[in-house]
Amino acid sequence: xxxxxxxxxxxxxxxxxxxxxxxxxxxxxxxxxxxxxxxxxxxxxxxxxxxxxxxxxxxxxxxxxxxxxxxxxxxxxxxxxxxxxxxxxxxxxxxxxxxxxxxxxxxxxxxxxxxxxxxxxxxxxxxxxxxxxxxxxxxxxxxxxxxxxxxxxxxxxxxxxxxxxx
Amino acid sequence: xxxxxxxxxxxxxxxxxxxxxxxxxxxxxxxxxxxxxxxxxxxxxxxxxxxxxxxxxxxxxxxxxxxxxxxxxxxxxxxxxxxxxxxxxxxxxxxxxxxxxxxxxxxxxxxxxxxxxxxxxxxxxxxxxxxxxxxxxxxxxxxxxxxxxxxxxxxxxxxxxxxxxxxxxxxxxxxxxxxxxxxxxxxxxxxxxxxxxxxxxxxxxxxxxxxxxxxxxxxxxxxxxxxxxxxxxxxxxxxxxxxxxxxxxxxxxxxxxxxxxxxxxxxxxxxxxxxxxxxxxxxxx
Ligand SMILES: Cc1cc2nc3c(=O)[nH]c(=O)nc-3n(C[C@H](O)[C@H](O)[C@H](O)COP(=O)(O)OP(=O)(O)OC[C@H]3O[C@@H](n4cnc5c(N)ncnc54)[C@H](O)[C@@H]3O)c2cc1C
Ligand code: FES
Ligand code: FES
Numbered sequence: 001x002x003x004x005x006x007x008x009x010x011x012x013x014x015x016x017x018x019x020x021x022x023x024x025x026x027x028x029x030x031x032x033x034x035x036x037x038x039x040x041x042x043x044x045x046x047x048x049x050x051x052x053x054x055x056x057x058x059x060x061x062x063x064x065x066x067x068x069x070x071x072x073x074x075x076x077x078x079x080x081x082x083x084x085x086x087x088x089x090x091x092x093x094x095x096x097x098x099x100x101x102x103x104x105x106x107x108x109x110x111x112x113x114x115x116x117x118x119x120x121x122x123x124x125x126x127x128x129x130x131x132x133x134x135x136x137x138x139x140x141x142x143x144x145x146x147x148x149x150x151x152x153x154x155x156x157x158x159x160x161x162x163x164x165x166x
Numbered sequence: 167x168x169x170x171x172x173x174x175x176x177x178x179x180x181x182x183x184x185x186x187x188x189x190x191x192x193x194x195x196x197x198x199x200x201x202x203x204x205x206x207x208x209x210x211x212x213x214x215x216x217x218x219x220x221x222x223x224x225x226x227x228x229x230x231x232x233x234x235x236x237x238x239x240x241x242x243x244x245x246x247x248x249x250x251x252x253x254x255x256x257x258x259x260x261x262x263x264x265x266x267x268x269x270x271x272x273x274x275x276x277x278x279x280x281x282x283x284x285x286x287x288x289x290x291x292x293x294x295x296x297x298x299x300x301x302x303x304x305x306x307x308x309x310x311x312x313x314x315x316x317x318x319x320x321x322x323x324x325x326x327x328x329x330x331x332x333x334x335x336x337x338x339x340x341x342x343x344x345x346x347x348x349x350x351x352x353x354x355x356x357x358x359x360x361x362x363x364x365x366x367x368x369x370x371x372x373x374x375x376x377x378x379x380x381x382x383x384x385x386x387x388x389x390x391x392x393x394x395x396x397x398x399x400x401x402x403x404x405x406x407x408x409x410x411x412x413x414x415x416x417x418x419x420x421x422x423x424x425x426x427x428x429x430x431x432x433x434x435x436x437x438x439x440x441x442x443x444x445x446x447x448x449x450x451x
Pocket of ligand 3: 101102103104105106107108138139140141142
């Protein structure tokens with residue numbers, strides 16, 4: 001494709017601006033990984049089924065493989081690289097380690113961003129609803145129970161305001 | 167896989183969007199709404215549109231509001247907008263129940279109501295809801311505006327009467343009387359999957375008997391539609407097991423179910439019977 005077809009965009013990822021020239025056919029997942037070099041966001045299926053590519057777009061979890069990078073121009077994006085602050089892991093990252101909520105870790109960035117998005121919006125979400133929302137993403141290793149437990153732990157330990165500033 | 171190349175257009179107004187669509191439709195130019203069906207299709211290279219007209223930045227398409235006796239749903243209103251009731255009364259509550267069966271939370275943040283109806287997957291929940299409510303589809307092109315009754319809209323699996331150069335601008339759902347009762351029930355093997363069959367129903371109870379019954383079945387046939395025989399079995403009868411079973415049997419007898427490697431026609435027919443009965447019971451509660 002000719003360069004004429006390319007578009008200049010600015011993505012704000014974890015608070016930092018990235019000025020990019022993108023081909024419209026590049027998905028947001030590919031732009032984040034290949035062109036912003038943030039490879040924490042994983043790509044499993046590329047058709048919306050696995051959730052490994054989940055990022056927060058203006059605060060909401062979305063599948064970054066089902067959106068074109070050009071569509072995210074001017075939007076606020078958060079990826080797993082933005083969770084730890086000042087050398088300290090995010091409470092969800094701590095809980096995933098403590099609860100053994102990951103084995104190979106391939107699905108983990110997607111689950112962490114999904115859980116972050118959910119808990120920031122619904123800090124007192126019920127167990128049933130949490131399970132339903134977490135069913136969005138696939139994990140081939142853990143059997144899910146420990147992932148659910150990790151997110152419940154954080155929900156129970158921290159109130160809404162702490163989540164916001166964590 | 168990765169989508170093939172296309173030219174990207176991001177119009178700001180409805181007029182610009184339909185002008186671009188009119189210009190590029192012959193080149194397989196298409197509307198990009200939530201992208202939750204189109205982008206996977208492009209990733210599989212089942213679709214290779216030459217042009218995409220992205221309507222996400224078009225002013226005025228994200229409105230969902232009551233106008234007169236209709237609920238107007240614009241082309242950019244996302245599934246997630248219905249997580250909370252969009253209007254007081256039974257219709258808003260009903261839509262907030264149905265939406266939970268559509269895909270998963272992150273997909274509902276992007277996918278749109280109108281995109282689902284334009285895409286016309288037979289197992290789309292919104293297709294069954296629009297069929298049940300006798301919705302009107304509003305299409306717009308450079309040739310003008312066209313109102314399409316939903317009964318004439320769905321034509322088969324992912325096939326509609328929308329022309330290639332038409333934008334599905336909005337959907338109008340008639341708002342039923344405040345004492346209308348609703349029920350919805352679907353079956354799938356895993357949470358978030360497309361349903362194997364679903365039933366959407368509504369009726370009123372006046373002087374102890376059911377009036378204005380609507381029964382729509384989705385997922386079982388190549389398109390969602392109202393089932394007249396099932397409605398006949400309800401009209402004028404008191405709500406209860408006898409009428410509900412008769413309507414469920416009538417729905418099961420009336421459908422011509424699709425078959426695939428995992429699901430026989432007989433199984434789908436049985437599901438239609440059970441789901442119709444459960445949806446009617448839910449409405450009675
Ligand atoms: C893993 C997964 C599970 C899913 N499960 C379900 C489910 O259980 N139930 C369900 O109903 N859906 C499900 N979906 C599909 C989802 O609901 C889509 O959002 C929906 O089918 C299409 O809406 P969209 O806005 O994303 O449309 P897009 O993907 O943008 O477009 C789909 C098609 O419709 C056309 N189109 C869209 N909007 C318009 C318009 N306004 N005018 C003219 N043409 C238009 C496009 O050109 C394209 O051909 C699932 C999707 C995924 C990825
Ligand atoms: S890679 Fe996006 S959902 Fe699987
Ligand atoms: S930890 Fe391996 S896929 Fe989830």
